[in-house]
Amino acid sequence: MPDPMNTNALCRLKSPGGVGLPTLIIAAFWVSILVGAYIVDISILTILGDTLKRAGMNGVLVLAMVPAIQSGTGPNFALPIGIVCGLFALVCAIELNLMGVSWLLASIIFSIPLAVFAGYVYGKLLNAVKGSEMTIATYSGFSITALMCLAWLMIPFSSPKMGWFIGEGLRETIQLGPVGASQLLNNFLSFIVQGEMLLPADRVGDLLIMGGAEIIPTITNEEVMRILAGEVIPTVDLGEGIRRGGEIIPTVIAKGPLVIPTVNLAELLNDGAIIKNGALVPSGMLLVFGFFSVLVWLYFRTKSGVAISAGGINPKFAQAAGLNIDRNRVLANILSTVLGAIGIIIYSQSYGYAQLYTAPLMMAFPAVAAILIGGATASRASVFNVVVGVLVFQGLLTAALPVANEVFAGTDLSEIMRAIIQNGIILYALTQVKRGG
Amino acid sequence: MLLGEENKVNFSFKGLVSWFLDNIVTLIFVMFVLFGFVVSEGTPIFFFLSELCDRIFRNSFLVLSLIIPVLAGLGLNFGIVIGAMSGQAAVALARYHGMGGTSGLLFCFVVSFFFAAICGYFTGKLYNKTRGQEMIASLIVGYFANGVYQFIFLFVVGVIIKVPATHPIIKPDGVGIRMTVDLIPVEKGGLKYSLENIYKIPFVQALLIVALAMLAILIIGYWLNQKRGHGYKNHPMAFGFNALMCIAVAGIAVYVISATPKLFNTVSELNSIASGLSATSDLDAVKSKLNTIASGLNAEAEGAGKSVAPKLNAVASDITSMIIPNLTPNKLNAVSSLIGSSASDLNDAAMETSPNALVSNLIRVRTVPVITGLLIIALCIFTELIMKTKLGQDFRSVGQNQHISEVSGINVDRTRIIATMISTVLAAWGQLIFLQSMGTLSTYSAHTQIGMFSVAALLVGGASTSRANIKNAIFGTILFNAMFIMSPTIGLSLFGQAALGEYFRSFMVYGVIGLALGLHVWKTNKKSKIVVE
Numbered sequence: 001m002p003d004p005m006n007t008n009a010l011c012r013l014k015s016p017g018g019v020g021l022p023t024l025i026i027a028a029f030w031v032s033i034l035v036g037a038y039i040v041d042i043s044i045l046t047i048l049g050d051t052l053k054r055a056g057m058n059g060v061l062v063l064a065m066v067p068a069i070q071s072g073t074g075p076n077f078a079l080p081i082g083i084v085c086g087l088f089a090l091v092c093a094i095e096l097n098l099m100g101v102s103w104l105l106a107s108i109i110f111s112i113p114l115a116v117f118a119g120y121v122y123g124k125l126l127n128a129v130k131g132s133e134m135t136i137a138t139y140s141g142f143s144i145t146a147l148m149c150l151a152w153l154m155i156p157f158s159s160p161k162m163g164w165f166i167g168e169g170l171r172e173t174i175q176l177g178p179v180g181a182s183q184l185l186n187n188f189l190s191f192i193v194q195g196e197m198l199l200p201a202d203r204v205g206d207l208l209i210m211g212g213a214e215i216i217p218t219i220t221n222e223e224v225m226r227i228l229a230g231e232v233i234p235t236v237d238l239g240e241g242i243r244r245g246g247e248i249i250p251t252v253i254a255k256g257p258l259v260i261p262t263v264n265l266a267e268l269l270n271d272g273a274i275i276k277n278g279a280l281v282p283s284g285m286l287l288v289f290g291f292f293s294v295l296v297w298l299y300f301r302t303k304s305g306v307a308i309s310a311g312g313i314n315p316k317f318a319q320a321a322g323l324n325i326d327r328n329r330v331l332a333n334i335l336s337t338v339l340g341a342i343g344i345i346i347y348s349q350s351y352g353y354a355q356l357y358t359a360p361l362m363m364a365f366p367a368v369a370a371i372l373i374g375g376a377t378a379s380r381a382s383v384f385n386v387v388v389g390v391l392v393f394q395g396l397l398t399a400a401l402p403v404a405n406e407v408f409a410g411t412d413l414s415e416i417m418r419a420i421i422q423n424g425i426i427l428y429a430l431t432q433v434k435r436g437g
Numbered sequence: 438m439l440l441g442e443e444n445k446v447n448f449s450f451k452g453l454v455s456w457f458l459d460n461i462v463t464l465i466f467v468m469f470v471l472f473g474f475v476v477s478e479g480t481p482i483f484f485f486l487s488e489l490c491d492r493i494f495r496n497s498f499l500v501l502s503l504i505i506p507v508l509a510g511l512g513l514n515f516g517i518v519i520g521a522m523s524g525q526a527a528v529a530l531a532r533y534h535g536m537g538g539t540s541g542l543l544f545c546f547v548v549s550f551f552f553a554a555i556c557g558y559f560t561g562k563l564y565n566k567t568r569g570q571e572m573i574a575s576l577i578v579g580y581f582a583n584g585v586y587q588f589i590f591l592f593v594v595g596v597i598i599k600v601p602a603t604h605p606i607i608k609p610d611g612v613g614i615r616m617t618v619d620l621i622p623v624e625k626g627g628l629k630y631s632l633e634n635i636y637k638i639p640f641v642q643a644l645l646i647v648a649l650a651m652l653a654i655l656i657i658g659y660w661l662n663q664k665r666g667h668g669y670k671n672h673p674m675a676f677g678f679n680a681l682m683c684i685a686v687a688g689i690a691v692y693v694i695s696a697t698p699k700l701f702n703t704v705s706e707l708n709s710i711a712s713g714l715s716a717t718s719d720l721d722a723v724k725s726k727l728n729t730i731a732s733g734l735n736a737e738a739e740g741a742g743k744s745v746a747p748k749l750n751a752v753a754s755d756i757t758s759m760i761i762p763n764l765t766p767n768k769l770n771a772v773s774s775l776i777g778s779s780a781s782d783l784n785d786a787a788m789e790t791s792p793n794a795l796v797s798n799l800i801r802v803r804t805v806p807v808i809t810g811l812l813i814i815a816l817c818i819f820t821e822l823i824m825k826t827k828l829g830q831d832f833r834s835v836g837q838n839q840h841i842s843e844v845s846g847i848n849v850d851r852t853r854i855i856a857t858m859i860s861t862v863l864a865a866w867g868q869l870i871f872l873q874s875m876g877t878l879s880t881y882s883a884h885t886q887i888g889m890f891s892v893a894a895l896l897v898g899g900a901s902t903s904r905a906n907i908k909n910a911i912f913g914t915i916l917f918n919a920m921f922i923m924s925p926t927i928g929l930s931l932f933g934q935a936a937l938g939e940y941f942r943s944f945m946v947y948g949v950i951g952l953a954l955g956l957h958v959w960k961t962n963k964k965s966k967i968v969v970e
Contacts, residue, residue, distance in 0.1 A: 077573075129958040134573040136958065139951030146944035153937055168934075365580070408596060408612075416591065419584030426577050431566040 019375045022428055023392065026373055026421065030396040033403055040406045045194050047399050049279030053186065054394040056282055057350040058370065059289035060343035061363070062390045063296055064336045065371045069381035070300065071332030072312030073126055073133045074433075075371065079364035080141035081122055082340020084148045085114040090345055090354055091170065095157045100180035104349065111341035119337030123330030134378075138364070145360045152356050174354040182352040187265040188284025195259035195278030199268060200242055201250035206268060211257035221250045242272035285350055292339070297383040299335075308332050312379060369393060369422040372429045379433070396421070459899075462953050466897045466916050469945070473923030476930040483801040485922060490640065490802065492918040494633075494809045495874045499891045500910045501816050502863035507905040508824065509856035510836030512572040513892045513954075516560050516857070518579035520864025521884035522586045523552035527865070528628065528872050529590070529880070532606055532618055537627040539635070542873065545628070549865040556582070557861030561854030568839075572902070572954075579888055590614045590880060618878040629876040633806035639705075640802035641697075643810070645690035652683035693799050700737070700787035701800055703730060707780035714773040720764050727764075731756040734783075741790070748786035755779050809870060816863065817907050823859075832856055836903065893917060893946045896953040903957070920945065 037044055061079065068076035076082075089111035093103045122140065129136045153169035161178050162170045176182045197207070204215060219241055223233055227248055241248045259278070261268055299305045310318040311325045319325050344363075348354040371381055374389020397418055404413035457464070499517065506514040527549035531541050560578060567574040594600060595612030602611030606618045621627020623634055655676060662671050707730065710723060731753040738749035756779060763772050823829045831852045834842045843849045868887070872878055895905060897920075898913020921942065928938015 125955070128962070129955055130962060131569075132572070132954065132958045134570060135576070136951060136955050138573065138576060139947055139954060142947035143944060143951050146940060146947050149940040150937060150944065153934065153940065154932070408592070413592060416584055416587045419580060420588065423577050423581035423584060427563065427567075427574065427581060430570050430574050430577065431563070433567065433570055 019388065022425060023373055023375050023388065026396060026425070027392050030392055030399060033396065033399045036407070037399055037403045040403060042402050042406060043277065045279045046277070047402070049193070049281065051391070051395040051398045052279070052286065053282050053350060054398055055390045056186075056285040056289050057347050058343075058367065058394060059386070059390050060292050060339055060346050061367045062343075062370045062374075062386050063289075063292055063383070064339035064343055065367055065376070066296055066300075066381045066383060066386060067308065067332040067335040067339070069371070069376060069379065070305075070309045070312050071329050072315060072379065073329060073333070074137070074378050075134070075364075075368040075429075076333075076336045076340070077134055077137035077364045077368065078122060078141040078144075079336075079340045079367055080145045080360040081118050082115050082337035083344045083360040083363055084144060085118050085337065086111045086341035086344035087348075087354060087356060087360070088148075088151075089114060089341065090348060091155075091157065091162065091174070091356075094162055094174070094179055095159045097159070098179075100184065103179055103181050104184055104345070107345045108342055111345065112338055115338040115341035116334050119334035120330060122337065123333030126333060127326045127329055141364055142361060145358065148360075149357050170356055172355070172357050172359075174356070176349060176352055176354060181349050183266070183282075184349050185284040185288055185346065186280075186282035186350055187269075189287070190265050190281055190283050191258060191260040192275060192278040192280050194257055195280075196253060196255045196276040197259060197268075197273055197278075198242070198251060198253050198276055199273035200244065200271060201252045203268060203271060203273065204252060204254060206261060206263045207254055208260040208262050209254060209256035209258065210260065214255040216253045216255070217250070218253055219248065219251045224248055224250050244272070282350070285346060288346060292342070293383050293386065296335075296339075300382075304328075304331070365426065366393070366418075366422055369425050372425045376429075377432055378429050393421075458956070461956070462897055462949050463899050463912075463916070466920055466945075466949070469927075470916065470919045470923055473920075473927045477923065477926035480923075480926055481798065483798040485919075486640070486799070487801075487803040488922050489915070489918055490805060491874070492921070493914055494806055494813070495871050496867075496887075496891065496894065496918065497813045497911065497914050498816060498867035498870050499864055499887055500894045500914050501813070501820065501907070502860050502867055503891055503895050504820055504900075504905045504907065504910060505823070505832065505856050505863075506860045507895075507900065507902065508829075508836050509832040509853060510839065510903070511564055511575075511853060511856060512902045513575070513895070514857070514860050515572065515575040515888040515892060516578050516582075517860060517864035517867075517891060518884050518888040519556045519560055519582045520553045520861035521868035521871075521887050522582060523556055523861070524549045524865035524868030525872065525878060525880065525884060526552055526586075526589075528620070528869065528878055529606065529614060529618065531628060532620060532878070533600075533604065535626070537621060537625075538623055538631055541628050542631045542869075545869050546866060549869060550862055553862040553865035554858055557858035558854060560861060561857035564857060565850050565853055576888075583885065586884075587881060614880050616880055616882075618880055620872070620876050620878060622876075628873055630873060632808055632812075632870060632873050636807040637804040638807055639800075639804055641690050641693045641799050643805040643807075644799075645687055645694070648683045648687035648690060652680060652687065655680055655683065689795075689799075693796050696793075696796050697800055698787055698790045700783065700790060703733070704780050704784045704787060706730065707776055707783065711773045711776040711780065714769050714776070720766070724761055724764055727756050727761055745786050745789055748782065752779050752783045752786070755782075806874075809874070812870065817911075820907060828852075828855065889946060889950065890917070893949050896949055901957045902954065 034044060034047070037047060061083075064079060064082060065075050068074065086107070090103075090107040092110060093106040096106070098106050125140065126133050126137070155170060156168075157163065157170065162174050164171055198218065199207075201217065201221070219227075219236055223236055226233060227236070242251050243249065253276070300309060307318070307323050308328045308331065310321070311323055311328045315325050344360075370389040370393040371385050372378075372389065373393045374385035374387070376382070376385040376389070397414060400417055401414040404417070499521075502517055502520070503514055506512070524545070527545040530548060531537075531545050536544055560575075563574060563578055564571045591613040594614055595607070600607050600611065602609060606614055608615050620629040622629045623631040659671055659676055662668060706726075710726065714723070734749045734753040734756075738746040738753070741749060755775075760772055760775050760779070763775075824833070831842070831847050834845070834847060835849050835852045839849050842852075868884065871887070872883065875883075894913040894917035895910055896913065897917045898909035898911070900906070900909035900913070924938040924942035924945075925935040926938070928941055929935045932938070
């Protein structure tokens, strides 16, 4: 008898919320680029490590799309509103001279009430323009970013880490290194797969190497003595050496299938350690991304979350069943804006810079494209789409850059490819939007 | 009667509020420009008018190309960026083969027509697939097309189509076209100003012609309405007001022309001699003309005031002692610039003889390109006429209700595709006019903002996503570009930083589009809600 559930592979392909044809095409493209990387002798491991980093960076920003799509307002093209809330919170935290973990926590905690307020007002606006949310969202995002440009120039903050040297206002990019926040989450609990690290010899004990360690001295104690005595040793490359207090110290290269620093990686890096090979897995950031993903997934299984999704599938039916559609849409928008604010803080710490002024203008589009590549449509999205989408999209972009530069020297092909793929997938999703009512 | 009067008062208040909401975008911009005039002390009026004139002639064609898609129900066609890219591709092609002059310009028009028609066809098909979301689709398709354009111009040109790396428009490493491509001036065989330089007239004359023409149109329109029995369409007050404005402008123009010191004519004579010098073969005729000018200046100096006379004499002696002796075929370029500097010296002297600030300001406004103006007028007429044909009626009907049009036998899909194709082709030609006026092709950035600026200009003129006409386009272009020119000075006066003016301008542009779109959707939703109840 024919199986009414019909769970064969073809059906899984066509089911909404599952993995569709565009996802497979782009994933196949990504795999072919990785094959290309192998052919031109680029380390695939490094590419994969970078992929994980970029996926983690963008993850929460893409997560912000889920509440908006589920509530029926389409992908949140007004993500810049949440982004500027997050940026403002982060700038305030720097002004208060916070560093490191306290800076991170303060930024996140301060950005939440800002984003709740902004999301509330913006949600009310969206309720007045049902049917054309996407266009209006885009221009709202643009307008608020442009308005904030004025604010960044006029803000009376005085921290030297942020201001122009001459004149008023904040710089366009603010370095997060001096705040102790560069790669803060990334380095937390991180480890290196198939790693190879150059580090001071007396720091070897800070590494836990699993699966067979290999410690190769590059500059031994005895050689250091000879160098300090003035001798030039031809086999030693002083450029590769590490200096402490201006003097060469003994260094080794530690290799192994799994290299785990038992202290914060930042400490080792500050002491001069260099990662020469392997994939650095930014566990801290991935854990935070995972945490928020689980949170969103759990939320959409609660009564409130299911109500939001119901309002998105069929507003009239949900209204008749007694749900307050308008209130739920505002709630979903608030969620989306808060996630956007937190997302930009995570993005900035991983990137190492906070980008103000016109940078947030175009940040919604890669996030929208990522979730669409993950199999979402303009009206249905799940956390599964987020994870798959951000990995495939960012993986493709990360792999394309070195391969394109190797094969076709001199052209920024990866940027062009990004523009074509990102906008192409959004166009494809728009053609699948069914006209409501 | 008392009741009638009450109703009249109530009606006019409600009417006022609704008129205010309808035109809020226009009003905001008018206030912004007026505020700019009040606050900026340093901007001379002639500079403002010159810039405004230049920008209007550069951008009007592009804004007008947006009207047909609005009428056909496609909303605001941000996809005119694709038309602009087609135009740029044609210009790059012409520049690569060293084409120029009027023939080069015609080549560009024809080639861009074909590129734009093909692109418009595919864009139209896309709009048919994204029914209901055409505007966001047009925005994204613009970005997508930009990616494809960069792929072709940065990669295909050079890697797949081999080009010589020594060509001035190709990057030094032989792959890709440069970021800015200089268009050679039309005198040397290029495209720069090729349309503009065909015929130029002074600003004041143009003002007079336009004012008289508009007056004629008003009177003829009024008379036709009466004759055809559409007398109710005539509003005597509005007609009278508009006619009075036209007469006032014409009067000012006549006054300025009559009050212009003759010296300015001499200045323009000298300037035209200087610019045409490289093409002249009859140097003796030029020498005799210069002699006449010099003696005329000396005669003028005898009757002129104490401060002006020595300057006139100085210019005359420059001409006789330096310029005429050096007028040999191999020194034409140097002599041309000498004539130019004499002309500007004469200009400074002439400024002192002008009767008042109005005359001196209006005289110094740059000359107006006639052919560009004629093209813009032709497009206005074309838009009016096409809406009276069956195709135009199809556009309107599809714009109002697609289902009913389909049922009435109109091929809705085909009509929408045709509307998109026309708009894209017009945008391509509009970009050609823009580029020949700018003189440089910023290969990767010239087209990116024009979609947004043109849409904003149309909205500022009072159009909405479902209703647009020529008046909206022209008035919007004038107002939008006036704001553009004013914003750095406003930023400087208000905030002390010109950069703030630039950011404020971006905010106004984005904000006006968002506001106009939002208001329109809100009103439509409110209307449909009332119908249901």
